[in-house]
Amino acid sequence: MLLIRSAAVALLALAGSGLASPVNFGSYVVKEAHVVPSKWTKISPAPADHVLKVDIALKQGNFAELENQLYEVSDPDSPKYGKHLTLEQTNALVKPTKDTAATVRAWLASHGVQDKHVSYSPAGDWASLSLPVAQLEAMLKTKYNIYTHEDGSVLVRATSWSLPAQVGKHIDMISPTNSFFRPVSSRKAVFTVDAHGSGAAALAAVKKTAGNPTVAQVCDPKSVTPLCLRTLYGTLDYKPKSGGRSQIGWTNYLGEVSNRSDTREFLRVARPEAIKSADTFKYIVIDNGTDSQAPDTPDEVAAGKDGEADLDTETITSITYPLPLTAYSTGGQPPFVPDTATPTDQNEPYLAWLQAVLKQRNIPQVISTSYDDDEQAVPRSYAVRVCNTFAQLGARGVSLFFASGDGGVGGDGTCISNDGKNRTVFLPEFPSTCPYITSVGATKNFNPEVVAYDEGNGFSSGGGFSWYFDTPRYQLKEVKAYVKTVPKEYAGKYNPHGRGFPDLSGQGQRYLTFWNGKFGHVDGTSASTPAIASIFALVNDALLAAGRPTLGFLNPWLYKRGYKAFNDITSGSALGCNVTGFSATKGWDAVTGFGTPNFKSILKTLNIHDGKY
Secondary structure (H helix, E strand, O other), rough: HHHHHHHHHHHHHHHHHHOOOOOOOOEEEEEEEEOOOOEEEEEOOOOOEEEEEEEEEEOOHHHHHHHHHHHHHHOOOOOOOOOOOOHHHHHHHHOOHHHHHHHHHHHHHOOOOOHHOOOOOOOOOOEEEEEEEEHHHHHOOOOOOEEEOOOOOOEEEOOOEEHHHHHHHHHHEEEOOOOOOOOOEEEOOOEOOOOOOHHHHHHHHHHHOOOOHHHHOOOEEEEEEEHHHHOOOOOOOOOOOOOOOOOEEEEEEEOOOHHHHHHHHHHOOOOOOOOOOHOOOOOEEEEEOOOOOOOHHHHHHHHOOOOHHHHHHHHHHHOOOOOOOEEEEEEOOOOOOOOOOOOOOOOOOHHHHHHHHHOOOOOOOOOEEOOOEEHHHOOOOHHHHHHHHHHHHHHHOOEEEEEEEOEEOOOOOOOOOOOOOOOEEEOEEEOOOOOOOEEEEEEOOOOOOOOOOOOOOOEEEOOEEEEEEEOHOOOOOOOOHHHOOOOOOOOHOOOEEEEEEEOEEEEEOOOEEEEEOEEEEEOOOHHHHHHHHHHHHHHHHHHHHHOOOOOOOOOOHHHOHHHHHEOOOOEEEOOOEEOOOOOOOOOOOOOEOOOOHHHHHOOOOOOOOOOOO
């Protein structure tokens, strides 16, 4: 303990002169305030020597032009369609101006923070450093406290923070300050053991349906298998042909690990020819994440650890084989120890993952993420800057898929505004509300598919409209038409001018999976998201094999042309907040988007004709 506290003292000494007499940058003004979400409770002031890892978002030099180029390379009618930006081109657009960079450096130096103790992103638009709470409170004119969530999670946060006016105009946000965002797995149902205990039904289906099975032969709503998904959405007889150029990745957070032995056993039953994928997919560890394959402890099993990671891995490997695969394992939720001066990430793994991936030159063209949180749990500045960072990946040709959430329009009894007025409102999920990603909802059944809903566990596919982001231009027509169908009694509970989500959907209920040595079933948009991402990884494979660029940011193509290749879902709704919620309708709706994919129709829409395609 003495050594740990010595580290804190050293950090305080680093900023000592700044604490005594910082350079005068003018009077401070509140940069942002954010009400503590209802599920969080303040416990006590944060210890002065508790060290936080801090990320400072410097204002980007020309994000407007980045956004413009993102749409140009993503619009199928643009002459620049598919001409995705390079790492260097993207960095040049987001690089802060010389004035911004100099002002932020000078402000840090005025508080005794030497440049050598700050780590900058390649573009210079992110600055990362570690400082004790006392120093941050002085720099931001704020007060950090310890907060606990009703599920036992603990964070150190402030409700507001300030900067000198001439510094504040150069900084978009600083984290962690007032963001209570926690990436929560969109896996609603508790793992329920398969009645047969061995996936016997799935194995039998694989053995008896060689050739060209029908959906009726291989799809059972009680146990959705890879064979069913590949048959239902039309990828069963597609043979990847790009020579490994099309790649897919998925993200693991909260200590989740993609278990190779579980995946191996799942593939042995569900797709035997793909079994080697369990041992060959790539693992990238970020920010104290882990790829440990050690068995989970009894406590970890009781908490369901690795259930999400196994579901994602097994779904993706069983659909995309033999495409190259990458699992990202990002840390960011260390146990909170009040008397520890060791820098922690305070559960901001999205930023850690984004900053690590943005540095990579070769990124999988498709990435699936099954984690989200209530949009109102994050301050607007955090949501906007993270969303803008997703735009950088989209401009470089990466298709980002995010789960739309599992609580419909909001969990019953929790639909209260976070503005201090305690209004009843619907609760959209972030990052699905970001206009630069593709949000995926969930369906169930097969003839026809309907909105996923499981009365037994309360799972209801999420959908709605952002309170933070305006309706993007690619979906203006669809949102304007849809809100005319929304019941008038919902007025004031949602933003009719917000970004609508999801954009599309896929099967997401009663997925067969293998976890902790057993076959079982789960529900969630965390199931539909990797499945849909996998189908588009195969679409990219066909494009690359035809000498064409990958799809990249999907939505401009989807809303302009691609929607024609989707199966419209017109039954069911996003139940939640003790109401029926948004209903599925003809065309785009705020619960299933444009519906579920037809792989062969997508290829035809893209003018890919190769043999049967």
